[in-house]
Amino acid sequence: MRFLFVGTHPENTGAATHFVALAQALVESGHDVDAILRPDTLIWQGLAYSGVRCRPGFFRNALDPRGYATVRRQIAEARPDWIVGNFGxxxxxxVLIGRALGIPVALFRHRTPPMKRLSALLLPRLAxxxxxxxxxxRQAYLDRGIPAQRVQVLYNPVNASLFRPDADAGAAMRASLxxxxxxxxxxxxxxxHTGKGVFPLLEAASAAMRREPRLYCLWVGDGPDxxxxxxxxxxxxxxxxxHRFAGWNNHTADYFRxxxxxxxxSIAxxxxxxxxxxAQACGVPVLASDIGGVPETLADGESGRLLPPGDVAAWCEAILAxxxxxxxxxxxxxxxxFVLQHFATHVIAREFVVQLQPAAAGQASAGLDRLGATSG
Structure with a gap:
């Protein structure tokens, strides 16, 4: 299949990492992927040497005519079967370009609502x-009245070749710290920040460290708190x-190792x-709050433990265990x-393509013919 990914937002978030990992996974699975990206962003850097054909472009806002023109030109060149978007x-x-040209559009939403209420009602129906x-x-959208068949689930993929156990790299990182x-x-x-539960964790970790002299705590990140x-x-x-504070680094694999x-x-x-x-891809068990979508990321009692958010005593005992x-x-x-079975890039890429299969045949070709007529 041929895909056009559009990701011109400059953010450095999980949505950006997802965008990169899914595009790479599709290329590795034998699909053709073009991408319209803002240059010099995390996404551009991540895809520059991946086999994805990267083209510069961006939307200043949802009405930016230059953004529309860039997408239309790339559609005419790449003739994609699907357009894929990740950013609000x-x-x-x-959606407007896809419906005008008859090309199916797949949108990913990395947050629960709220979107603006009209968007939250219409976008799942129009994409x-x-x-x-x-x-x-997904349940957050169903609770807003979106029909169940209009919202599907596809988990974030992880590159298990990049995130993998490496004892030597882990030892070198420990020595450097x-x-x-x-x-x-x-x-x-x-x-x-407070919503991430860092202060109860500090209290629990310090209590555990007083009972276990071999225990250290490494903090990787930054933020208002x-x-x-x-x-x-x-x-x-x-x-x-x-306690060791390393600041933030986009390259986290060696820290996990x-x-x-x-x-x-998290308490939010x-x-x-x-x-x-x-972390689990690197062979590291996880202690996680039993909240929101977090339980879906591990096998409780097998690859990690789910714990009551903010319960310092429970977290201290779990750390010691x-x-x-x-x-x-x-x-x-x-x-x-567990990660190789459920979240590896090839697993998610295969599932993504399977979930796209029921699309109406001929939609894309009809739209591309109309595009050729208007741009010729």
């Missing part, structure tokens, strides 16, 4: 396929020296939880296999 600013332009990235997110190679390392990777979090950790004279376990402690609802599957070497190593091996 481009939903309406892609040929409207994908939520978790069952939790001043963490002993025989330490047990609890990690947090993501934004640092990062400075306060770091100050609180440093003020704990008992274990403060075993340095961990013994990952904490995903999460749509999904990409860091959970990335994973300080047991045999328990942790078994869960880590299970975690890798």
């Amino acid at each position: 600013k481009e939903y309406w332009p892609l 040929s396929r409207f994908f939520a990235v978790s069952q939790h997110a 001043g963490i002993p190679d025989d330490a047990i390392v609890l990690g947090y990777v993501g934004r640092m 990062a400075a306060r979090l770091q100050a609180l950790a440093a003020a704990d004279t008992g274990v403060g020296s075993r 340095s961990l013994s376990m990952l904490a995903f402690p 609802t999460e749509t999904f939880g990409r860091v959970s599957i990335e 994973l300080c047991n070497d045999a328990t942790r190593q078994h869960m880590g091996s299970t975690a890798r296999e």
Whole structure:
């Protein structure tokens, strides 16, 4: 199949990572993929040498005529079977172009509503396929009255060749951070703000560290509460020296490899939880809040544990339980296999193509003939 991906938003988020991973997965599966991207963004950098044909372009807003012109020119050149969009600013332009030309459009929504109410009501009905990235997110649309058949689920893919166990790389990262190679390392990777549950995690981690002298805590990320979090950790004279703050880095694989376990402690609802599957792909078990779409990212009791959000005592005991070497190593091996079965790029690419198959035959060719007539 031939795909045109449109992702001109400059954001550096899970939606951008999803866009890159899915486009790469389709190329690796033998499909043709063109992409209209804003240059010098994370998406452009991620796809520049992937086999995806990248073209510059962007939408300043949903009515930007230059954005429409760029998409139409690329459609005329690439003749795609499907147009794929990931970002809210481009939903309406892609739906309007697709319907005008008879080319099916697949839209991904990485957040639960709210969109503007009219968009939330109409876009799932007007797009040929409207994908939520978790069952939790899908339910939010059904609760708004969207017919069940109009919202499908396709999970975030993870590149299991990039995110994989590598003991040497993990040891090198620990050494660079001043963490002993025989330490047990609890990690947090993501934004640092109250809704992410970082303050209850700090309390639970420090309590566990006082009982387990081998335990260290590595914080990878930034955010509005990062400075306060770091100050609180440093003020704990008992274990403060075993907290490490690495700041943010777009290349997280080696950080995951340095961990013994990952904490995903959100107290605000999460749509999904990409860091959970990335960590598990690296053979790292996950302790995660039982909230929103997070439970869909792990096998509770097998590749990790689901815990009550914000319950410091429960989190402390779970951290200490994973300080047991045999328990942790078994869960880590299970975690890798769980991701390979459910979230690997080739698995998600295959499922994506399967979910597109019922599209009406001939829609794209009819639209492209009309485009050729108008642009000739």
